[in-house]
Amino acid sequence: MMYIFAQVVSYLLGSISPAIILGKINGINIKEKGSGNAGATNTLRVLGKKAAIITLIVDILKGVLAVILARLMSGDQAAYLACIFVILGHIFPVWFGFKGGKGVAVAFGALTAINPYIGLACLAVVAVTVLLSRTVSLGSILAALSVPVWSVLFEPAFLPYVIFPALLVVFMHRTNIKRILSGQENKLWK
Secondary structure, three states, X not given: OHHHHHHHHHHHHHXXXXXXXXXXXXXXXXXXXXOOOOOHHHXXXXXXXXXXXXXXXXXXXXXXXXXXXXXXXHOHHHHHHHHHHHHHHHHOOHHHOOOOOOOHHHHHHHHHHHOHHHHHHHHHHHHXXXXXXXXXXXXXXXXXXXXXXXXXXXXXXXXXHHHHHHHHHHHHOHHHHHHHHHOOOOOOOO
């Protein structure tokens, strides 16, 4: 019973969307502005640095918290599964009509809580890609695709749990992929 409860808690934590909440506080529907994504990058463009930092920190922390709580409640397998459910909650939040973000920051938090080396390796992929391309979405996509590799290297038992969320994060970037391929994707800086 605690195993199932851990996943429900993970999903509900994931469903908390600081981008949407901060947008509403400022009289803005973040889902209708900028890229329409309820994540830190779009929050930066629409609401500014302070709101983006808050969004990023809260999204990361809810991933960390979901994994830690699940592990305390039911062990490592529950923690692995919590990664999936917290990401699902972020992407399809029950509180906001099942329309949330793309799952990158929350996935980073969850992965880091599972194994810090996985989180740091993904962060390195994002950092190098963004520095070279100035494109956050490309960094996010490549980091998601690299998660199975890092799992094999640092936490092999986690591998069966990462394929679906990694592919889901890539799928959530499908419009970004089209813009990248057509050369129209937004750059973080000029």
